[in-house]
Every structure is written in structure tokens, then in C-alpha cells.
Amino acid sequence: MGTQYITPDLQRWIAEQLRAGVGAAQLVQSMVGAGWQQKIALQAVAQAKIDGWFKKSPETPANAGLPDADIADGRTWVQxxxxxxxxxxxxxxxxxxxxxxxxxxxxxxxxxxxxxxxxxxxxxxxxxxxxxxxxxxxxxxxxxxxxxxxxxxxxxxxxxxxxxxxxxxxxxxxxxxxxxxxxxxxxxxxxxxxxxxxxxxxxxxxxxxxxxxxxxxxxxxxxxxxxxxxxxxxxxxxxxxxxxxxxxxxxxxxxxxxxxxxxxxxxxxxxxxxxxxxxxx
CATH class of the missing domain: 2.60.120.620 (q2cbj1_9rhob like domain)
Incomplete structure (x- = not known):
């Protein structure tokens, strides 16, 4: 498998998915299923949440999606x-x-x-x-x-x-x-x-x-x-x-x-x- 990069297009797609309420774990799983390396998928989603790529637009309900924990990056402790x-x-x-x-x-x-x-x-x-x-x-x-x-x-x-x-x-x-x-x-x-x-x-x-x-x-x-x-x-x-x-x-x-x-x-x-x-x- 060749080298994979977190491109602007990938950033935009991840942001759209997160704004739509897709959970981080589900998003990583979808990316891996589409051929992305798990390490790259985890890194991209984690970076999106840190940098706020997915900040909701005013018309997006604050409670879109489902409740879930931020553990897609494999962490063993949560605040x-x-x-x-x-x-x-x-x-x-x-x-x-x-x-x-x-x-x-x-x-x-x-x-x-x-x-x-x-x-x-x-x-x-x-x-x-x-x-x-x-x-x-x-x-x-x-x-x-x-x-x-x-x-x-x-x-x-x-x-x-x-x-x-x-x-x-x-x-x-x-x-x-x-x-x-x-x-x-x-x-x-x-x-x-x-x-x-x-x-x-x-x-x-x-x-x-x-x-x-x-x-x-x-x-x-x-x-x-x-x-x-x-x-x-x-x-x-x-x-x-x-x-x-x-x-x-x-x-x-x-x-x-x-x-x-x-x-x-x-x-x-x-x-x-x-x-x-x-x-x-």
C-alpha cells in the first residue's frame, strides 16, 4: 500500500461527516473499510476534533448524531x-x-x-x-x-x-x-x-x-x-x-x-x- 496523506479534500470530507453527526469511531471504521490505513484514519479524525474542522454551522442542531465517547484514537482513559x-x-x-x-x-x-x-x-x-x-x-x-x-x-x-x-x-x-x-x-x-x-x-x-x-x-x-x-x-x-x-x-x-x-x-x-x-x- 502506498503512502497516504491527509489532504484538504479528506479534511473537508471528515468535517462534513462530523457535522452530520457521524461518531468518530464509526468514521474511522468507514475510512478503513474504504482503504485508508487505520493509523492515518485515526490521526485525521483526531486532528479534525482538535482543530475544529467540524464546527457546526448555525443551522446544524447542537445535538445532531448520537452520544458517544471520544475514544477513536485508542485512548484508554477519558476525561x-x-x-x-x-x-x-x-x-x-x-x-x-x-x-x-x-x-x-x-x-x-x-x-x-x-x-x-x-x-x-x-x-x-x-x-x-x-x-x-x-x-x-x-x-x-x-x-x-x-x-x-x-x-x-x-x-x-x-x-x-x-x-x-x-x-x-x-x-x-x-x-x-x-x-x-x-x-x-x-x-x-x-x-x-x-x-x-x-x-x-x-x-x-x-x-x-x-x-x-x-x-x-x-x-x-x-x-x-x-x-x-x-x-x-x-x-x-x-x-x-x-x-x-x-x-x-x-x-x-x-x-x-x-x-x-x-x-x-x-x-x-x-x-x-x-x-x-x-x-x-
Whole structure:
């Protein structure tokens, strides 16, 4: 293969792709598939982000594309607002990233302590009517914080926003779930099914969900993994770690089917942040 150079034409093409919302990792993958050397592709995309070739024009929505982390250059650490966190695992399709050390033990406990008095049986979006309902597939207990309700919730929201380059206001309030032994959440999708009776009203509050960020607040003794059945992936719950995944449309082809495996011993506490296309109100 001959020598390849980052030409002005390549710069313009990369800028167009980034302005259109194509993620850095996806862009590098496309370039490699088109015959570019991986080293050149990584260098070009990284340089584009540093030099701002892709600055959005006024008519381009600030939230175009999908949430994603800046890890196309192979870095093993990412800045998460006020701390650096390690990148433990990545997958392209579905887009899954596992981050470590997102919260320390004291922060995890502070969220659990604030949530515990407000827990009730978890519900899911109703299929035949507006609102939500108890579902036998989901046997956890849960509650919701308002955005920025406590100092530690604010810090977590800021870290998540920085990690996946998505505005805080485009996120729902943090949900905390508790799974006792035997409790589970059977495989499901987080996007809203447009055919459900309640979806129209939900989508008016910020558009479709495009990403999910789970943060483990404790480490169960056994069980409780986050599973992705379509790709045979299981992420074990470890205190302070987070798993992020995105989905670009409400369709099973996103391979974003996931579930919470039964807790076999001990209990599991997890915080969930759902990311919307637009500002969540």
C-alpha cells in the first residue's frame, strides 16, 4: 500500500461527516473499510476534533448524531468532567462502552442512602394506555431523582455528559433500582415503541431515547449482570463502573436488546440515565 496523506479534500470530507453527526469511531471504521490505513484514519479524525474542522454551522442542531465517547484514537482513559476514568471494554455494534471508576464508594453509598426511603415497585411504559404499569418482567424496586437534585447526582450527570458528549438537559432524571435475590429485568429495549398508546405523549417531552448509561452502585455477591442477548455479551456489575450503549432508531436491528440477569446472592443497586434526542422536560 502506498503512502497516504491527509489532504484538504479528506479534511473537508471528515468535517462534513462530523457535522452530520457521524461518531468518530464509526468514521474511522468507514475510512478503513474504504482503504485508508487505520493509523492515518485515526490521526485525521483526531486532528479534525482538535482543530475544529467540524464546527457546526448555525443551522446544524447542537445535538445532531448520537452520544458517544471520544475514544477513536485508542485512548484508554477519558476525561469525565472532574476525573479521568478508564475505558474497560468497547463494542461497535451494538455500541457498548464500559467505563471504570465513574463513582467512588462514598458517592455510590450517598446515592443509595438518598434513594432508599423513596423506593417502590418498578413499572414499565404501558402498551395499551397512557402512562406506566407494573410488569411481571421487571421485578425490581426503583425511584427517580430530579436532574441536579443532590450534589452527587449533579456530579454524576456532569460526568456522564462529558463522557458521551451529550447535554445534561437531554437526559431524563436519574433512576435508581434495587434488585433483591431472584429479582431481574427480562430482555427489553429502552427506546419507545411508536406503536404504543403512551409513546406519543412521551416523545413530546424530548424526543426518542438514543442512549442508556447504567452505573453500578454496589457489587452483588453473585448474578445481576447486564446482558445483551443478541451478541452474547454479559457485563458484570462492579461498584463504580458504568456501561453505556446507544441506539440510532427504535428498531431491533440496533441489537440493543438487553436485560438485568437475576441476582443470585446479595442485592444489586444500579443507577440509570436515559438520553433523549432533545431537551427533556
Amino acid at each position: 469525565a468532567h472532574d476525573r479521568q476514568v478508564p475505558v474497560i471494554m468497547t463494542m461497535e455494534h451494538p455500541r457498548v462502552i464500559v467505563f471504570g471508576q465513574l463513582l467512588d464508594a462514598d458517592e455510590c453509598q450517598a446515592i443509595i442512602d438518598a434513594a432508599r426511603p423513596r423506593m417502590s415497585r418498578s413499572e414499565t411504559v404501558a402498551e395499551e394506555k397512557d402512562g406506566s404499569e407494573v410488569n411481571a418482567a421487571r421485578t425490581s424496586r426503583g425511584m427517580f431523582f430530579e436532574r441536579g437534585e443532590t450534589d452527587v447526582v449533579t456530579r454524576l450527570e456532569q460526568r456522564i455528559a462529558a463522557l458521551v458528549n451529550w447535554p445534561i438537559e437531554n437526559g431524563e432524571g436519574l433512576q435508581v433500582l434495587n434488585y433483591q435475590p431472584g429479582a431481574e429485568y427480562q430482555p427489553h429495549y429502552d427506546y419507545f415503541d411508536p406503536s404504543h398508546a403512551s409513546s406519543a405523549a412521551i416523545l413530546r417531552r424530548g424526543g426518542q431515547r438514543v442512549g442508556t448509561f447504567l452505573v453500578y452502585l454496589n457489587t452483588p455477591k453473585r448474578g445481576g449482570a447486564t446482558t445483551f442477548p443478541d451478541v452474547k455479551l454479559a457485563v458484570k456489575p462492579v461498584q463504580g463502573q458504568g456501561v453505556f450503549f446507544s441506539y440510532d432508531k427504535p428498531d431491533p436491528s440496533t441489537l440493543s436488546l438487553h436485560g438485568g440477569a437475576p441476582v443470585l446472592e446479595g442485592e444489586k443497586w444500579v443507577a440509570t440515565k436515559w438520553l433523549r434526542q432533545g431537551r427533556f422536560v
